[in-house]
Structure formats: C-alpha cells, structure tokens
Amino acid sequence: MSKQELEVPGQDADCCSGVSEAPLDEERAAELAKVFKALGDPVRLRLLSMIASRGEGGETCVCEMTPAFDLSQPTISHHLKLLRQAGLIDCERRGTWVHYWVLPGALDKLAGFLTAPQTAGAAA
Structure with missing residues (x-):
C-alpha cells in the first residue's frame, strides 16, 4: 500500500466499488484490515x-x-x-x-468503500 495515497484493494482511482457490491478476496481483506485496525483505537x-479537521491541505503539528x-x-x-503506515496521513x-496532514482522497476512498450503493426506491 502506498504511503502517498490510500489504496483500497481492487479499486481504481476512478472506481469506488463498495463492500456490498462484491465479496472481498483474501488480499483485499488483509489490506483493508490494516486500515481498520489503525482506526480501531x-x-x-x-x-x-484532529488532523482532518484542519480541512483539505491543512496541517497539524x-x-x-x-x-x-x-x-x-x-x-x-x-x-x-x-x-501513516495505514496510508491515511x-x-x-x-x-x-513534525507536521501531519491527511493524504488526499484517503478518507473519501475509505468512505466510498463503506457506502452501500443507492437503489431505486430506497428509503432515505
């Protein structure tokens, strides 16, 4: 996984297939588990x-x-x-x-993976 950008396994930069669209293979699950483990504390x-609340391009010392x-x-x-090792910052x-920032797109890609696709007639 690149330190420069969160790579949700099995996704292109332009594609954000979610968890409900296809079962995870072993490699994808292992990579995502690293990210979720980092966020589990x-x-x-x-x-x-604290870092993300500085906004896009914001930094925190x-x-x-x-x-x-x-x-x-x-x-x-x-x-x-x-x-950092999880590819989030x-x-x-x-x-x-040392100054820290959220990697561009890291949170959006993670959110895109977790978001279920909208279906016609789904309740809001």
Whole structure:
C-alpha cells in the first residue's frame, strides 16, 4: 500500500466499488484490515480527526496534538506512525517538530468503500 495515497484493494482511482457490491478476496481483506485496525483505537481515531479537521491541505503539528491527550509525546508519535503506515496521513519534519496532514482522497476512498450503493426506491 502506498504511503502517498490510500489504496483500497481492487479499486481504481476512478472506481469506488463498495463492500456490498462484491465479496472481498483474501488480499483485499488483509489490506483493508490494516486500515481498520489503525482506526480501531480511540486515540488514533481522535488524532486522525484532529488532523482532518484542519480541512483539505491543512496541517497539524504534533506539538498541537500532544496536549489533548494524557499520553507522552513518544506514545502519540507511535500512534501517528501507525496512521501513516495505514496510508491515511503523511508528515514532514520541520526543525524540532513534525507536521501531519491527511493524504488526499484517503478518507473519501475509505468512505466510498463503506457506502452501500443507492437503489431505486430506497428509503432515505
């Protein structure tokens, strides 16, 4: 899986077939499990939310996130590393601090995978 962009296995950049459209094969399930495992921890989910809330192209410094948790900075950095390995965020060191951002399209692709297709006559 690329660190630059979340690759939902079995999908083109232009195609977002959802979980309800076809059964997952073993490889797809393993790759998606890495992403969901990263999101399965409340600290990592909050960190992703803090980064994503900066908007498209927005960045957050680790120095801004650490005070929101009763955890050490190395623990926060470990959680951020797992989000990077899952292909959800990326970062850049600037002097002492590291700045994080959500990878373009990563959340949209994940949401597209989870979204069931709309059918005619479906209740809203």
